[in-house]
Amino acid sequence: MKRALNFNAGPAALPEDVLKRAQSEWLNIDNTGMSVMELSHRSDTFETIHNHAIQTLKELMDIPENYDVLFLQGGASLQFSMIPMNLLKADSLADYVLTGSWSEKALQEAKKIGTTRVVASTKDVNYTSIPKLSDIVYNQDAAYLHITSNNTIYGTQWNVFPDTKNVPLVADMSSDILSKKIDVSKFGLIYAGAQKNLGPSGITVVIIRKDLISDSLDEIPTMLNYHTHQASNSLYNTPPTLAIYLLSLVLDWAKDLGGITKIEENNAKKAELLYHAIDSSDGFYQGHAKPDSRSYMNVTFTLPNKEIEQEFLQKAKDAGFIGLNGHRSVGGCRASIYNAVPLEHCQELADFMKNFKKTYQNREKTLFNA
Known part of the structure; x- marks a missing residue:
């Protein structure tokens, strides 16, 4: 399974x-x-x-x-x-x-x-x-x-x-x-x-x-x-x-696993993958938290508008990602990457974010040029 x-x-x-x-x-x-x-x-x-x-x-x-x-x-x-x-x-x-x-x-x-x-x-x-x-x-x-x-x-x-x-x-x-x-x-x-x-x-x-x-x-x-x-x-x-x-x-x-020292090391790697996907997106993904206050447990972000967010969340769900909806009080997206979330899952999410951005922008470019 x-x-x-x-x-x-x-x-x-x-x-x-x-x-x-x-x-x-x-x-x-x-x-x-x-x-x-x-x-x-x-x-x-x-x-x-x-x-x-x-x-x-x-x-x-x-x-x-x-x-x-x-x-x-x-x-x-x-x-x-x-x-x-x-x-x-x-x-x-x-x-x-x-x-x-x-x-x-x-x-x-x-x-x-x-x-x-x-x-x-x-x-x-x-x-x-x-x-x-x-x-x-x-x-x-x-x-x-x-x-x-x-x-x-x-x-x-x-x-x-x-x-x-x-x-x-x-x-x-x-x-x-x-x-x-x-x-x-x-x-x-x-x-x-x-x-x-x-x-x-x-x-x-x-x-x-x-x-x-x-x-x-x-x-x-x-x-x-x-x-x-x-x-x-x-x-x-x-x-x-x-x-x-x-x-x-x-x-x-x-x-x-190696105690808190190893856990902290793993958590930093996981967070850096997702924050890099946000920071390297040229504004397509916008992090909610200021960089010096960012959480290594909950990565929160938005997309250009609500329609794109909903498409992102639906396609993420179709791809097997669970729980990426932001809290009901604020909306947006949230990836909670607690200790038990594997590094590999964070890499898959980072890759998905990059691919979604590329696919969406290529589609919009094609429609604009049509």
Whole structure:
């Protein structure tokens, strides 16, 4: 069976090796005579899978000892509320940097919990760039500074992060976690929905500095309190066992591949192929993001007009490319090239883009001369 050329924004491509291993263990995991979905989450077999996923993520990301890794549910969207519930005290405020739709949503939820402030935004330029660090003037007494590290809709990404010193830096890394090396110690909290780089939908990873977890916040609902999940090793209630198992396999795959160093190298090659196709098109393809803010995860672009875009998307679909439509809120085109998307698929897309441009322009020239 030929695999799809999958450029979906999320849920997104998973490594083929991971899917094959899961298939081979589907009916009998670790000689239990059961699928992983049938295991008790309190069983020794599942506990081993669960802890292995935590330890492998810590190893791959070089997570310091003073951080906990939590496996939660509700997606990154629930974290928009959990973060202010746990970190934003009544007498404090939280600072937010707006770089796209998801940071806007995070801000709107935080406003329901406490006092917030927008300290930088690129909304006035249609989110085509990331703010300069010098333009981010955050409050030295802020409960935290929130950013979204990669913006899937607009195709922008932070290349350098603010050094917030004593103010916890909180980052939504749903779409670029594990895609490049970062210094986790510079962050107070990192959260990410798994369905782009880490595994299937249904699980959210939270990496949180231990001192930010309070066990005295009785007013917070039990399931929304980080301490609940820290104290129970993320097993307070029944977790998404299949998603955690597949996360564990994806992390093993990443480790076997060569870790984040190799992944980052691969991602750069993939992005460069597509950005070269855009930049060398003499304006036929127009990238949304400014060059110094371009995402290596989501390549967004437009064509000369809506009619040509629709023709491009239809012919791409006919050729086996999946998920190239831009987000419904902005239109255009988008190629999501997360860790599991093979380099070869990006080369095929780059070639398709070049051939489509050539074919279209030759056709238009023929019609003009007719």
